[in-house]
Amino acid sequence: MIQKIINISKEAGEIIREGFGKKLTLEYKSNITDFVTNIDKEAENKIIEFIKKEYPSHNVLAEESGVDNRNSKYTWVIDPLDGTMNFAHGLPIFCVSIGVMKDSEIIAGVIYDVMNDAIFSAEKGSGAFQNSKKISVSENSDLEKSLLVTGFPYNIKENPDFAMERFNKFLMNSSGVRRLGSAAIDMCYVANGVFDGFWEVNLQPWDICAGMLLIKEAGGKISNFSNEQIDVYSKQLLATNNKVHNEMIKVLNEK
Numbered sequence: 001m002i003q004k005i006i007n008i009s010k011e012a013g014e015i016i017r018e019g020f021g022k023k024l025t026l027e028y029k030s031n032i033t034d035f036v037t038n039i040d041k042e043a044e045n046k047i048i049e050f051i052k053k054e055y056p057s058h059n060v061l062a063e064e065s066g067v068d069n070r071n072s073k074y075t076w077v078i079d080p081l082d083g084t085m086n087f088a089h090g091l092p093i094f095c096v097s098i099g100v101m102k103d104s105e106i107i108a109g110v111i112y113d114v115m116n117d118a119i120f121s122a123e124k125g126s127g128a129f130q131n132s133k134k135i136s137v138s139e140n141s142d143l144e145k146s147l148l149v150t151g152f153p154y155n156i157k158e159n160p161d162f163a164m165e166r167f168n169k170f171l172m173n174s175s176g177v178r179r180l181g182s183a184a185i186d187m188c189y190v191a192n193g194v195f196d197g198f199w200e201v202n203l204q205p206w207d208i209c210a211g212m213l214l215i216k217e218a219g220g221k222i223s224n225f226s227n228e229q230i231d232v233y234s235k236q237l238l239a240t241n242n243k244v245h246n247e248m249i250k251v252l253n254e255k
Contacts, residue, residue, distance in 0.1 A: 044062055
């Protein structure tokens with residue numbers, strides 16, 4: 001299955017690569033920062049056509065087309081183009097993200113960093129890989145020496161879950177904080193040791209499903225801001241190399 005997911009991720013990625021820099025059709029959703037392009041839809045249709053052909057009994061949860069519930073144990077969780085804002089503005093940081101769940105457990109995940117032609121993949125219990133090379137989280141255990149990454153939800157002007165205060169605290173307590181504009185790529189870079197930690201609020205299942213498995217299989221840790229176990233529907237996400245996890249929990253909960 002994992003090789004098939006890799007193959008369809010690359011096919012969807014080719015649609016995205018060919019559309020990059022071209023004139024786009026935009027359709028706005030909740031606000032002016034939340035929109036979908038014709039390329040998002042084309043890439044998603046490609047993936048869903050593949051699932052219907054290869055795994056017709058499986059459920060699908062996709063960002064643009066929603067839920068197709070077939071009462072299967074298996075659910076494909078799809079973000080056809082994570083980083084749409086970057087894509088639409090010509091910034092080459094975006095990806096295809098596909099996770100597969102059996103009941104509530106993530107068993108496979110692939111994230112295709114399109115413009116770097118990098119495939120991040122994981123199967124439950126088999127480790128995490130970048131272009132077939134095994135990867136692992138960083139060894140850093142000092143938050144002050146950490147490079148962190150985060151993102152802001154579409155309703156950031158409402159400052160949900162004290163997002164701005166927490167951002168400022170991490171700026172003061174780390175070596176730096178980056179904001180790439182793609183949660184899935186953020187999680188890849190925690191899995192391969194580029195970043196030591198990632199936190200964000202109000203993410204969706206398709207943003208994090210594949211990335212959660214990647215980080216766990218690379219030796220990292222996932223929780224909410226209270227250090228409790230989470231699933232793909234949780235609205236708080238902390239993902240780290242495990243070694244700075246408790247320090248980040250402490251900062252997240254400072255008053």
